[in-house]
Amino acid sequence: MTPPKRCAAVVVGAGPAGLAVVGNLLENQLGKIVWIDPYFQAGRLNRKYREVPSNTKVALFQAFATATQPFRSVISSTRVPNAFTTMAKLDQEKTCHLHHAADVVRALTDGIVKMDQVYACRGRVSAANLDHTRSWTVRIQGLDSQGETEVSTPRLILCTGSSPTEVPVPVSDGSFKRLDLDIVLKPSELASTIPRSSPSTIAVVGASHSAILALLNLVDLARTSHPHVHIKWFTRHPLRYAEYMDGWILRDNTGLKGRAADFARQQLEDSALSTSEAGRVITKIDCSGGPEKETAQYRRHLPSCSYLVQAVGYTRDPLPDLLLDGVALSLDSLNWDSSFGGFTDRNGRVIPGLHGAGIAFPERVVDPYGNVEHAVGFFKFMKFLKRVSPQW
Ligand SMILES: Cc1cc2nc3c(=O)[nH]c(=O)nc-3n(C[C@H](O)[C@H](O)[C@H](O)COP(=O)(O)OP(=O)(O)OC[C@H]3O[C@@H](n4cnc5c(N)ncnc54)[C@H](O)[C@@H]3O)c2cc1C
Ligand SMILES: NC(=O)c1ccc[n+]([C@@H]2O[C@H](COP(=O)([O-])OP(=O)(O)OC[C@H]3O[C@@H](n4cnc5c(N)ncnc54)[C@H](OP(=O)(O)O)[C@@H]3O)[C@@H](O)[C@H]2O)c1
Incomplete structure (x- = not known):
């Protein structure tokens, strides 16, 4: 036809x-x-x-x-x-x-x-x-x-x-591989993408839904099949949650909800990270304080990473x-x-x-x-x- x-x-x-x-x-x-x-x-x-x-x-x-x-x-x-x-x-x-x-x-x-x-x-x-x-x-x-x-x-x-959006970082791309956010959001594919036996440090950028799910999946990987995985979490603002108000939702579109919110509250907040299971494999890199400080943090911490995944929107x-x-x-x-x-x-x-x-x-x-x-x-x-x- x-x-x-x-x-x-x-x-x-x-x-x-x-x-x-x-x-x-x-x-x-x-x-x-x-x-x-x-x-x-x-x-x-x-x-x-x-x-x-x-x-x-x-x-x-x-x-x-x-x-x-x-x-x-x-x-x-x-x-x-x-x-x-x-x-x-x-x-x-x-x-x-x-x-x-x-x-x-x-x-x-x-x-x-x-x-x-x-x-x-x-x-x-x-x-x-x-x-x-x-x-x-x-x-x-x-x-x-x-x-x-x-x-x-x-x-x-x-x-x-x-x-997924990819943005330039102030460190030459040669020193790490870019990891597709879509792969990190798919545990079955992630497990076969990251080598099992050699150490890998994975840089995760962001603090919104995609970033938190990326951290969750990588922590699961490190806890189960990939014990040599370590994560550096580059974040420039505090964790933000959706809040249920009287008849409407504050940060309905940008705040964390569901499983991502539970994981963030229980394991990623500063008060929890030092003792949580996630904290064993995540090092938080504080990128707040403006572009100069952010650039300095990237220059200091990114060269030791083998992979970079950016969760910075679509x-x-x-x-x-x-x-x-x-x-x-x-x-x-x-x-x-x-x-x-x-x-x-x-x-x-x-x-x-x-x-x-x-x-x-x-x-x-x-x-x-x-x-x-x-x-x-x-x-x-x-x-x-x-x-x-x-x-x-
Ligand atoms: C990780 C993630 C999780 C999400 N979770 C939820 C959730 O829990 N609940 C919720 O309500 N929403 C969720 N969303 C938001 C939203 O519902 C989804 O992103 C949804 O898939 C968007 O649908 P879409 O139709 O706009 O785009 P897409 O699903 O990307 O579809 C676009 C389609 O257009 C086709 N296309 C593109 N260009 C052309 C062309 N030139 N000619 C012909 N076809 C073309 C593509 O092949 C594709 O099939 C989530 C989004 C993301 C990214
Ligand atoms: N089902 C789920 O759980 C799920 C999972 C993923 C996505 N989603 C949906 O998909 C849509 C997109 O979500 P998203 O989480 O991917 O992205 P998003 O909500 O668009 O947020 C993008 C985030 O990236 C940050 N960012 C932007 N540029 C940055 C940079 N250069 N460096 C560091 N951080 C940067 C932003 O922070 P600033 O405010 O500081 O700019 C913001 O927090 C949403 O509707 C979401 O609900 C749903």
Whole structure:
């Protein structure tokens, strides 16, 4: 089957955010949707993070899975037992491993791609051009020997995801190997990546969720199969936890929760580290006090490390080439504006029909204390899309 020449919307990416977009657009009954992804298997969550403990409770994954009518139709027509029944049996108030969430996203995706209003295309969007009629012509590099195809649409929604950020350090890269954060977050792969018998000192940079889980996995490794592993923990701010206030959560998006929070409180706080099990293999390198002190600490402590893993946030994956009447739109000139889920140019003019969602294009939220955060999480994507997508 070839894709239609014209459709109501093109959705790029089939991670949790792309799925949530398609569910909402179907509910809004816009017409035919072309959905593009190389795999249709729940994005990075399934590829990389199945072994990660969630920092949100099961109930929120359930709320995501039942938030749109098309999702509910998939659930009711999927033979049991399935990923939904498995998740329904878990304690809804607790966290779970992300393989449960990934399996739910895959099962929903499998059902949604079979719907008449959806044309699922295995491939990558390489470019999209907006013409003077406000129509996007989207170029798709098909897998499955389909070659290149084009489809035009008034709506183009980018749900293209993000990958771990790597930043330069003030010590030459030659003295240590970089260790991919995704590997450190996957204990089964980590164990075969680090040598077992020779001593390895691993530098971990950061103090947010990813950093704490990286420390947790490395401590487990040192405690079990890799007794010669030592960790140097480069951190520039105190541990920060989510706090449950009256009806809202302080540091909902940046504070530690779930297993990472428990581990940090019990073993990594200064009051605990000197006596904890983690403290036996972790040396904390205090990088607070500004860039000069941070640089000095790196210069002093990094050369003795064999590996460096940075857990310093996530960066948007490369977007397809975007053009305006054949002229390349520089990405620096595009501003993501989550108030309406779209983009503006340098002069504040809205780019017609271009939208985004997910970890790459999250909603900017302000809490009752005025703190600004980016809302990243399954149910947060859904809440955001319920608000903005009816206007698309
Ligand atoms: C380690 C980690 C743990 C997390 N834990 C939780 C949690 O416990 N609870 C929670 O609610 N949230 C969690 N999140 C946050 C968030 O829910 C996930 O990051 C989620 O996977 C983001 O989904 P996404 O769809 O935006 O991106 P992705 O999952 O990265 O999906 C993007 C998709 O787009 C595709 N794509 C990219 N470019 C193109 C192109 N040009 N053409 C076609 N396809 C393309 C990719 O192949 C991919 O399939 C976690 C995030 C991380 C990093
Ligand atoms: N299921 C889970 O448990 C889990 C695990 C990982 C991630 N996640 C989710 O994924 C998203 C991203 O989380 P994240 O923990 O990877 O990152 P993050 O929340 O974006 O935080 C990035 C951290 O890196 C620090 N940082 C940035 N640049 C740095 C540098 N050059 N040197 C040292 N520190 C630096 C920041 O500190 P400053 O404030 O000092 O800049 C900040 O604490 C979040 O939504 C999170 O909930 C969930």
